[in-house]
Amino acid sequence: MTNLAVLGIYLLIGLVIKRAGKFPDNTAQVLNLYVIYAALPGVIFTKIPSLQFSTDLLIPVIIPWVLLCISAVFIYAVGRLLGWSRSIIGALLVCVPLGNTSFFGFPMIEAFYGSDAILYGLLYDQFGSFFGLAIYSTVIIALFAEGADGETSRPSVLGIGKKIILFPPFIALVIALFIKDLQYPPIFAELVQSLAVTLVPVIMVAVGFQLKFRLPKGSKTPLFVGLVTKLLIMPLITIGLLWSFGFDSQLVQVTVFESAMPPMITAGAVAIMAGLAPSLAAAMVGYGILFAFVSLPLFYQLLQWLA
Numbered sequence: 001m002t003n004l005a006v007l008g009i010y011l012l013i014g015l016v017i018k019r020a021g022k023f024p025d026n027t028a029q030v031l032n033l034y035v036i037y038a039a040l041p042g043v044i045f046t047k048i049p050s051l052q053f054s055t056d057l058l059i060p061v062i063i064p065w066v067l068l069c070i071s072a073v074f075i076y077a078v079g080r081l082l083g084w085s086r087s088i089i090g091a092l093l094v095c096v097p098l099g100n101t102s103f104f105g106f107p108m109i110e111a112f113y114g115s116d117a118i119l120y121g122l123l124y125d126q127f128g129s130f131f132g133l134a135i136y137s138t139v140i141i142a143l144f145a146e147g148a149d150g151e152t153s154r155p156s157v158l159g160i161g162k163k164i165i166l167f168p169p170f171i172a173l174v175i176a177l178f179i180k181d182l183q184y185p186p187i188f189a190e191l192v193q194s195l196a197v198t199l200v201p202v203i204m205v206a207v208g209f210q211l212k213f214r215l216p217k218g219s220k221t222p223l224f225v226g227l228v229t230k231l232l233i234m235p236l237i238t239i240g241l242l243w244s245f246g247f248d249s250q251l252v253q254v255t256v257f258e259s260a261m262p263p264m265i266t267a268g269a270v271a272i273m274a275g276l277a278p279s280l281a282a283a284m285v286g287y288g289i290l291f292a293f294v295s296l297p298l299f300y301q302l303l304q305w306l307a
Contacts, residue, residue, distance in 0.1 A: 003111035008293065010107075010201050014208020023209070031206035032103070039202055040102070041172035042195025045184070047119040048176035059242065060120050060255045064128025066241065067234050067259055068097040068136060074233075078225055088219065090144025091277035092226045094137050095268055095284040099230065099261035101125040103207055104289060107200040108261070109254055112300050115196075120254040126173055129264065134163045137270050145274035210265065211289060212282040219280040226263075226284050231295045235260035239306070247306040260299045262288030 017023050024030075051057075075096050079089035099105065102125045109121045164170060184192070238259040245252050268285035272278040 004293070004297065007107050007111055007200070007204055010204030011208040011211075011289075014205040015211060016208075017205075018209045028206045028210040031202050031209070035103070035199065035203055035206070037168050038195050039199040040169045042192040043106070043118060043199050044122065044169060044172045045176050045188075045192040046196045047116070047122065048173070048180055049184075050116065051119055051180065056245075056249070056251055057123060059245070059251060060124035060258065061127040063238060063241065063255050063259065064099075064101075064124055064132065067237065068128075068132055070237060071097045071229060071234055072136075074229065075226070079222075082221065084222060085277075086144050087275070087277045088222050088280060090140060090274075091271045091281045091284070092222060093140045093144065094271040094274075094276065095263040095281055095288075096226050096230050096234075098129055098132050098137065098264040098267040099234075099258065100264045100285075100289070101129040101258045101261050103203050103265055104292070105258050105261045107204055108292075108296055109257060110200055112257070112296075113250060113254060117250055117254050120251045121258055122173075124255060124258040126170060130167065130170065131164065133264065133267060133270070134167075137267060141270065141274045141276070145276055207265065207289065211286045213286045213290070214279060214283060217279075219277065219283070222277075222280055223283055223287065226280075227288055227291060230263055230284075230288060231260060231291055235299055239302075247303050253303045253307070256303060257296070257299065260292075260296055262292040 014028075017027070072093055075092045076089060079092065101121060105121050105125060106118050109117050235256055238256045239247075242252050242256065247253055247256075263284045265285050268281045271281035
């Protein structure tokens, strides 16, 4: 609980400095860029050398894609059944399947499982959530967001591929895997270790800085359905999918834990920029993180009981 309280304080610091009005409006974006270009690669280079390859490592790679398909079909079906607008359906199709598995997930994993477990979250995030953001969200935006002329813009395969290949943590992951068995020079080892320890405080302050809790008018039902699906139904589905593997493995527990993360901040931003129910997308992110401080400890206790 101490670690969870520390995360809450980091989040509160972000909220306070936002309200203080002394920091530029783009502070969160700057902090996010630091995480992407420095802290997260530091974690990758620090943790990858301890990675032992096995078929079990496919679990955190495959599960996010299975959940993406299930949740997307479910949200679309519920949206059509309840007569939601294309904008609302599109916003939830972006926000629900894509979890905050790095900017919120890594600090939570460290708080509950320790820093070594971040490695499993890294696999879930990079091969699941990040690829989903780059590929899946682009397709959804193309199908549901209208341009100025009322037409939808089609995603470019080249553009998607370039976005993936040039993403700094992905580059770091590829390099780290290639040099996995080499011993780092002392100065490089010290550098990546010092960068890695900045990940959690910087991420959580950035998350707190950009939180919004405004409840969108006329969107209470979509917000409720979206959050229940993301924070409750998806991790329960993951538990069902992984039941035969047992829950005494940290890899399995972290996979379930990642599936229980709230909506991804970047996914919410993408939906907002595309004009897909902006207030709903912002509320999904803000309230999702708030409620996750309650739901994640409960799922952690459930996993300990199952183990």
